[in-house]
Amino acid sequence: MSRLGSSYPKGNDDAWIASHIHDYVANSLEIGSPEWKSLIVAAEQNKVYLALGFSERTNASIFMAQALIGPDGATIHHRRKVRPSGGERDIWSDGDMSGLKVLNVPYGRWGMLECWEHYHPTMTFPMQAQLETLHIAAFPYQPDFNDPLALSFENADNNIAAARVYAINSGAVTLFTSIGYATILSSSGTTLAEISADVPYATEPVLYYSMDTTGKSGGPGFDVDGEQSWGVLREIERAWPGGVPNRPLNSPPRGRARLGREGGK
Structure with a gap:
């Protein structure tokens, strides 16, 4: 039994990921789709900036994404969450650092x-x-x-x-x-x-x-x-504790999790 404040993720008890995965994929937004174009039109017609947080679908993966659309309908910025958190990794793929702009x-x-x-x-x-x-x-x-x-x-x-x-x-x-x-x-x-x-x-x-x-x-x-700043980053590097190994991450490589389409296809 999970209690409020415990470290065990309560959502895992209900296996909701397995029962909703196809819905997540099917309802994720594809850039260039009719739904995406309707957002472009909304920005243009109302002369506003739209900052979006959404689940983005590509041919084989979904990402936790953000975009900034200008009042002229142009996509000013599009990025993907660098590393989905916790159980999010069961569904969404990794982004990359290039979007940190x-x-x-x-x-x-x-x-x-x-x-x-x-x-x-x-x-x-x-x-x-x-x-x-x-x-x-x-x-x-x-x-x-x-x-x-x-x-x-x-x-x-x-x-x-x-x-x-x-x-x-x-x-x-x-x-x-x-x-x-x-x-x-x-x-x-x-x-x-x-x-x-x-x-x-x-x-x-x-x-x-x-x-x-x-x-x-x-x-x-x-x-x-x-x-x-770069200077502070170098100070952090120089202050790295001597007893802690100074080596690259020893973790599974970041990549894209291939997901089935609607109906598991």
């Missing part, structure tokens, strides 16, 4: 990461070194604080804390986007706006916040003396 747009320097990537310096350090002014933190369903039914991996105390630390370290306004609880954090980690998970979707479907972007565009893409 901060984009210059007319309103500043924007970047994005997914879910538990915010816990890992492997992903956060390269992003923060590029001096974002706005960060999009895409999470799935997020219960409210002190929700007794929330599992440890979706606990708001944990996930919002990770987003706050990211905002402080990066100096970027951070959008914590999710189904359920959502919030906007200042560059110092304070809450600027929020919606609770218990608010009915029909009552308040979207969280709105206005921010001054004056002077945010055209800024530098690095700080050679910053806390996230």
